[in-house]
Amino acid sequence: MAKAPTVYDVAERAGVSIATVSFAFRRPEKxxxxxxxxVLAVAREMGYVPSASARGLAHGRTRAIGLFAFDYLLDSLDRQPPTAAAGSGPADPAGVVEVADPNEDFRLFPLYxxxxQRGVGLECWRRGYALLIGGRGHADTDAVIADIAGRVDALAVFPRTVPADTLQRISRRMPVVExxxxxxxxxxxxxxxxxxxxxxxVTDHLITAHRLTDFGFLGDTTGSDQQARFTGFRAALRAAGLRVPRKSLSPNGTTTFDTGAIVDRLVASGHLPKALVCATDQDALAAIDALRRAGVTVPGDVAVVGFDGIVAGRIGHPTLTTxxxxxxxxxxxxxxxxxxxxDQPGQPPIxxxxxxxxVIRxxxxCPTS
Structure with missing residues (x-):
């Protein structure tokens, strides 16, 4: 195999400095x-590809950022209701028709x-950084996060994906954003x-625009973001002089796949609130589905609102206020x-x-426009 051309080879043939070659790839605006x-034409002709590892050796960096996420479906797998039994659908001797899985919901994607992740990827690309994405799945978290952290200059994590003590340990040797x-x-x-x-x-909107007085909060409040949303919900009710629930209708640890069962129990008990403020859009969409199955209309019988603004909220029926x-x-x-x-080590936390x-829908x- 022929030796791969180097930055020096490109610079010599193009008649420029190696810094100019490097900037042509990494900082083209300069x-x-x-x-x-x-320079790029010469590089293409020679088959030159910049070496990220060589840049890392030269600058003491990998120029890579890690993102530790989670697979929503994998993390919720054990909580899903059982799938339909094999062969329960119509016979298909040719094997070209697939029986739909009732748990495979198109509205799950794209999520928050x-x-x-798209925003992280676009900004990494703009700044000339590589992005390494990892997640827990069913693997050991410490082993996976250590593998990612060992390959990157800095790390971003979604909430409740990495133990707090592990994050604090990693943050002593590289920047970490949660x-x-x-x-x-x-x-x-x-x-x-x-x-x-x-x-x-959004709770104030339900109170002032729709004169609603009977509220429930639906969603797990274990996480700090969801707890803050519950705090905002309670503050709106307190300011309006309404009854303020002490806790969410969803037990801590609840996933979206549990939401339907919670709504079913509320309907059966006869204590379904007139308005459900949900911790996430996924909770809201699951609640709307469960209410529809129970013969409860949204928003006729119950108003439902969410939080996030995912694409699915714009295409379901009714469209989701969020x-x-x-x-x-x-x-x-x-x-x-x-x-x-x-670039500026030693800064205090940002x-x-x-x-x-x-977004009113x-x-x-509210009436459609």
Whole structure:
């Protein structure tokens, strides 16, 4: 196999410095357009590909950022209701018709995680960083996170994916950003949104615009973001002089796959509130499905609102009133913080809280436009 061309080979043939070749690939805006086009043409002709490992050796960095996420379906697998028995559908001798899996819901994608991941990826690409994505699945978390952390310069994590003591340990040797509300004794960087104000605003809309007085909060409040949303919900009810629930209708640890069963029990008990404020859009969409199966209309009998602003909320029926958080921008902010911490080591933790906005659609009872 022929020896791969190096940056020195390209620079010699193009008649430029190795710095110009490097900038042509990594910082093209710093190179005159005609020079950049000439360098790239020479590189293509020679079959030159920049070496990330060589750059890392030269600068003491990998120029890679890690993102530790989670697989929503894998993490919830054990909580899903049983699938339909094999062969329960019509016979298909040719094997070309697939019986639909009732648990395979098109509305699961893209989720909050996917949209933030897209923002991280776009900003890494813009800044010339590689992105390494990993997740827990059913593997040992410490082993997986250690493998990722060993390959990157900085790390971003979604909430409740990595134990707090593990994150604190990693943060002593590289910048770490968590996509959540900060904890009390937390020294990490954080990117989040104004969860309290967003949920309070959508609850206020139900109170003032629709004159609703009977409320329930649906969703797990174990996480700091969801707890903040529950706080905003309770604040709105308290300010309006309404009854303030002490806890969510969903037990802690509940997943979206449990939401239907919770709604079924509420309907059967006769204690279904007139308005359900949900911790996430996924909770809201699952609740709407369960209410429909029970013969309860949304928004005729019960108003339902969510939080996130995922695509599925725009295409279901009724369309979902929600609190939209700027998910792509959150991903970009993550990269901005990590690069800033890499460029200026020793900074105090950076914490950014982005605004939210209420998006009014049909599920709260507002007319369609």
């Amino acid at each position: 190179v005159k357009a005609s020079t950049r086009d000439m 995680v996917d949209e933030i 996509l959540s509300e900060p904890g009390q004794l937390d020294e990490l960087n954080h990117v989040t949104v104004d969860n309290v104000r967003g949920t309070r605003a 609190v939209r958080q700027p998910m792509e921008q959150m991903g970009r902010e993550v990269v901005d913080i990590l690069v800033s911490q890499l 914490r950014r809280e982005l605004p939210t906005r209420v 049909e599920s709260c009872g």
